[in-house]
Amino acid sequence: MAEHRRHIALSMGMISYVEWTPVVETGSPVLLLHGGGTDSATLSWGELAPALTAAGHRVVAPDHPGFGRSPRLHDPLTQERLAEYLAEFIDALALDDYVIAGLSMGGGLTISHLLTQPRRARGAVLLGTYGVMPRVTDGRFSALTHYLTFLLLRTGLLSAVTAAYSRSPASMERGLKDIVRTERARTPALLAAVMAEAKTGTGLAAFGEWQRDQVLWNRLRSVYIDRLPTITVPVLLVHGEQDRGVPLARVESAAAAIPHATLTVVPGAGHWVQRDRPDIVIPAVLGLLRRIDRATPPGSEST
Numbered sequence: 001m002a003e004h005r006r007h008i009a010l011s012m013g014m015i016s017y018v019e020w021t022p023v024v025e026t027g028s029p030v031l032l033l034h035g036g037g038t039d040s041a042t043l044s045w046g047e048l049a050p051a052l053t054a055a056g057h058r059v060v061a062p063d064h065p066g067f068g069r070s071p072r073l074h075d076p077l078t079q080e081r082l083a084e085y086l087a088e089f090i091d092a093l094a095l096d097d098y099v100i101a102g103l104s105m106g107g108g109l110t111i112s113h114l115l116t117q118p119r120r121a122r123g124a125v126l127l128g129t130y131g132v133m134p135r136v137t138d139g140r141f142s143a144l145t146h147y148l149t150f151l152l153l154r155t156g157l158l159s160a161v162t163a164a165y166s167r168s169p170a171s172m173e174r175g176l177k178d179i180v181r182t183e184r185a186r187t188p189a190l191l192a193a194v195m196a197e198a199k200t201g202t203g204l205a206a207f208g209e210w211q212r213d214q215v216l217w218n219r220l221r222s223v224y225i226d227r228l229p230t231i232t233v234p235v236l237l238v239h240g241e242q243d244r245g246v247p248l249a250r251v252e253s254a255a256a257a258i259p260h261a262t263l264t265v266v267p268g269a270g271h272w273v274q275r276d277r278p279d280i281v282i283p284a285v286l287g288l289l290r291r292i293d294r295a296t297p298p299g300s301e302s303t
Contacts, residue, residue, distance in 0.1 A: 001023060015089055030289070036210060039068075076209040079214060128238075136220065172195055178271075235262075236288040238285070241266060241267050242269060
């Protein structure tokens with residue numbers, strides 16, 4: 001197995017990505033899309049990607065524009081621009097017969113890709129996915145909470161608070177405990193990597209741009225609930241039982257709406273589910289890949 005950091009020039013700018021290549025490629029290639037906030041290809045997929053590669057899959061994981069080692073765009077980051085970059089990235093790498101997986105913001109991008117380019121991916125994995133809620137929260141006060149979030153984003157207060165939060169090791173450690181609930185998974189190395197990304201990267205600023213695009217005054221811009229039944233490829237939804245950002249009930253409804261979907265609920269896990277419980281997530285993802293490859297071996301599909 002080999003791991004390489006590569007860069008590719010797209011019309012929007014340079015994209016940095018990591019590629020893991022197996023000794024012998026026996027399964028579908030896998031495209032991994034990280035989430036928002038303090039995240040990157042290596043932060044989200046540093047455990048999952050090598051495990052998939054060891055099972056014979058080529059794995060590609062880009063740093064979205066403004067995240068990790070990819071520079072920010074000249075224009076603000078939006079869901080539409082994310083979708084455009086992703087389509088161009090896939091074309092530039094000549095990816096074909098791939099399985100696409102995304103976490104949180106990357107999950108919403110995965111759904112968007114399945115809907116707008118339905119014949120490209122062979123299957124998908126959605127982890128703690130965005131795009132299945134009408135507002136930022138559920139519950140009795142969801143409308144008020146959503147509107148306050150809208151105001152905080154428009155005034156810049158949320159960005160200022162987030163920036164201050166990211167400079168505090170104690171605050172970042174508390175935040176990590178919220179999204180990685182399993183103590184043994186919150187290693188000093190992981191916390192150090194998150195802190196380093198928050199300190200040196202531009203992901204928080206890029207994420208703020210994307211949030212301002214997505215959080216309208218009364219709803220979220222990208223809500224895919226009504227279009228989920230049109231997804232025809234096999235989809236695995238993986239969700240942490242203790243995910244405080246995306247209620248489990250929303251993901252259960254999404255799984256019921258997608259014709260060929262299965263749902264794996266990870267006991268006790270938080271939002272960063274693949275980092276929290278890789279012992280459960282890795283076998284679940286490998287199981288989907290085996291089912292897809294058994295049904296139609298890579299490269300054998302007719303066009």
